[in-house]
Amino acid sequence: MTADELQTLIEDATADYALGEPVPALEKLTRATAAAPSSFEAWHALAEVNFSLRRLDPALAAAEKAHALRPADLFINTTLSRIWMERGDKARAEHFGAQAKIADWKEQLKNPSA
Secondary structure, eight states: OOHHHHHHHHHHHHHHHHTTOHHHHHHHHHHHHHHOTTOHHHHHHHHHHHHHTTOHHHHHHHHHHHHHHOTTOHHHHHHHHHHHHHHTOHHHHHHHHHHHHHHHHHHHHHOTTO
């Protein structure tokens, strides 16, 4: 699968989910992660769709894959914080929330005019 095909598949899955079609969205994201296991975007999208559907175990598994690829990413740390909060683990939620804040501060320092 080319990078463009992967991006199109992720975008199509996101559109499916936004249009109220979670099953095809999950199928496309599962295909994307199988075809490109190093795609942060595919894993993160899969985590978010699963989380929105309250499928916390698959959401956590996908989020952990994305986090392994980009541990300092603001958005995946936010996602993990939300998942852990929903699962009732406040300490882990706070850990990932703090990591998200650190990532945000670093970005602000790099780009103060934004």
